[in-house]
Amino acid sequence: AQTVTQSQPEMSVQEAETVTLSCTYDTSENNYYLFWYKQPPSRQMILVIRQEAYKQQNATENRFSVNFQKAAKSFSLKISDSQLGDTAMYFCALIDFGNEKLTFGTGTRLTIIP
Amino acid sequence: EAGVAQSPRYKIIEKRQSVAFWCNPISGHATLYWYQQILGQGPKLLIQFQNNGVVDDSQLPKDRFSAERLKGVDSTLKIQPAKLEDSAVYLCASSLGAGTSGFTDTQYFGPGTRLTVL
Secondary structure, three states, X not given: OOEEEOOOOEEEEEOOOOEEEOOEEEOXXXXXXXXXXXXXXXXXXXXXXXXXXXXXXXXXXXXXXXXXXXXXXXXXXXXXXXXXXXXXXXXXXXXXXXXXXXXXXXXXXXXXXX | OOOOEEEOOEEEEOXXXXXXXXEEOOOOOOEEEEEEXXXXXXXXXXXXXXXXXXXXXXXXXXXXXXXXXXXXXXXXXXXXXXXXXHOEEEEEEEEOOOOOOHHHOOOEEOOOEEEEEO
């Protein structure tokens, strides 16, 4: 069975600083996708970034980038130049070819301090 | 492009009552999902539709939960009768659902319905 683990329940960082959120996962499949979703207090789950397992290059989206370590089954999210609007719950998620169901971690509550 | 729409946004009911949630996916999206998100946890898939057919309902408590997507567009999730442990946010998501491996499609989420069962 696939699992996703987020070991940091809460984090806080000063505005404009860089923060890294950790995620580890487990799957027996070679074909899978990893995601980071952001859920602000308004509850709308928004896709932040997506990584295909077969791609060695780390995905980037503006201030958001990932460090995908396939052998270690690690998928961390780095937010650069953090902004107040980045305050939210962040969920790491995995979907693989065998299960084809999106499995979420328990989330990390990130607070950006002015 | 309009996103996934859900209603109502909030619902408070007594235990043993019935409740229904509505979802309208992004136009053209063939796949629709219902998730349950209990406070402090990540969303858990309840049911997945491909057009108007059920792909996966293995985690749906079928003794009290039901869902339908009759015309392959919008969907309704019903709980009857509700229990205290059903208090959660119910999220609807949709994806394009194109190709033979639809799991590669990104899922887009609606704002959710917060259900409180007293």
